[in-house]
Amino acid sequence: MPVTAAATAAPAPAPADFEALRRQDPRIAEVILGETARQAEGLQLIAAENFTSPAVLAALGSPLANKYAEGYPGARHHGGCELVDAAERIAVERVKDLFGAEHANVQPHSGSSAVLAAYAALLRPGDTVLAMGLAYGGHLTHGSPSNFSGRWFDFVGYGVDAESGLINYDEVDALAHRDRPKAIVCGSISYPRHPDYAVFREIADEVGACLIADAAHPIGLVAGGAAPSPVPYADVVCATTHKVLRGPRGGMILCGADLAERIDRAVFPFSQGGAQMHTIAAKAVAFGEAATPAFGEYAHQVVANARVLADALAAEGLEVLTGGTDTHLIGVDPAPLGVDGRSARGRLAAAGLVLDTCALPYGDGRGIRLGTAAVTTQGMGEAEMGRIATLFAKAVRDGAEEGGELIGKVRAEVRELAGRFPPYPG
Known part of the structure; x- marks a missing residue:
């Protein structure tokens, strides 16, 4: 049976808060009202979108948005972080438990930010990377010439079988042995089937490559037990916290303890500044909901x-x-x-x-x-x-x-x- 709307959908903004916005900035208030109506009157079928819960929205709109918190819990570059440290620790522990990961970083601002950090932790400019070709459903961060990935690394693209549309693992294996990539990326923005993570792991081991799972789309299904998990197979798992996971717009990274320090330093200070603590608190709420x-x-x-x-x-x-x-x-x-x-x-x-x-x-x-x-x-x-x-x-x-x-x-x-x-x- 489907989950009822009453149990999952977010309510309209609290009247007192919204009236304050309407008085202060009626133009933006009208935009919000218009978007609320648009979402209610149509069918939102974009695969990367979802509706967050009232609790997630409450965390997003909280005073945690005011706090500057560069660094990590217990090692911030700003004072007054004791409470936001608690929020981040809760988010990290919940997501580790949810996916059985040894380490998690919940600071990436987006899925692309998470992938950038993974590349920064594992690769050097000019390294060869094997990923799904853009024409077959690969993401911009999988080698697009308009993206940092295509400018900084040498990408080789694998495809799908012309008849079935399924990943051609023989081609993946052949390309990996021919080009000896430093990393192999499994993941797509439009491939509707489960990747065979075990096969990807075997190929990566044979050529001495790291395996990065870009699980932005299926990670929510993994959380709910409706899709296989990449965590036991991949060196690093990059994902978003929206889409099926139903959290705020943002990213996250899961990895083993051996890569924890490299991943954390690749997020901060290498590629990001201060963490968005209101978003991290909202991620914590979503992780808690996903465990039910x-x-x-x-x-x-x-x-x-x-x-x-x-x-x-x-x-x-x-x-x-x-x-x-x-x-x-x-x-x-x-x-x-x-x-x-x-x-x-x-x-x-x-x-x-x-x-x-x-x-x-x-x-x-x-x-x-x-x-x-x-x-x-x-x-x-x-x-x-x-x-x-x-x-x-x-x-x-x-x-x-x-x-x-x-x-x-x-x-x-x-x-x-x-x-x-x-x-x-x-």
Whole structure:
């Protein structure tokens, strides 16, 4: 059964606090009201987004935002850190327990910041790194020439099988033995299947490489027992605390005790300054929530919803990448319905279905990436996934145009469905 909206969704801002903001800065207050309405009236299907709990939002909006705290608990560069030290220690202990890690750093401001720190701890400029190619779903930090990773390191990209869309581990093995990378990165922003961490570990050991797991997307499923954990296999695990994990926007790093000092120094002072203590406190809250049985039920429902949605989209005539999903995310090619990914995203957005485009391995143009984390937090289940697939197909079939009558009708149906599962009840 899906987790109920009442148990998971965040309420509207506290009236007293919001009235103070409205008086001080009515323009920003209107932006917040508008965004609150946008989230409530549409379906948030971006795979990297979710709704935090009221407790997480409370920590984010707390006076901990006022505290400057460069360094680590017990070794800060500023005074008055005794209480924020306690918050960070709680976050670290909770996340270590949650994932069975020997060491954790909860200070990274984002997933990209976490990956930067991992590279800084393990690599030197010019080192060779093997990671999923950008055309197959690799992240910007996996070697994009517009990113620090592509400018500082020599990346070699592995891909997926042309027929199945699955990672070609024989290719990974061959590239690793040919190029002898200093590190191998497993992880993607649009690959909907579980990586085989044991195979990646074996290949890394054979060529003397470090193994970095970029688990930004699946880490919340790992926390809920709905996905295999990279922690026993990877030297370093980088992740985000939002997405399925349902915490504040931010990053984290897990590693063994042998790399603890190198990782910590790579975060501070190498790549970041003062920690955002209000965000770290909110991460602690999210880690505590993720350790509950209710979160485990939620994580499994996220996967169940994604599988039903993938099957329903296929039944509507869309091509589902890899033939389905093991996780919260789904990749589809809308071409069979007569539209490319970018045009489809525009039509869907106009209809209130908010999602992203993604690379199409061995195909032309762009596909669509969507996820079930946020709608599951709202309390939607398998029945609603079928309805979402129908609305999706209506919005992208030939004849549907942004601003047209058909899109307007779909928009009304989306608003009705979303209205039954408000993310901000109150």
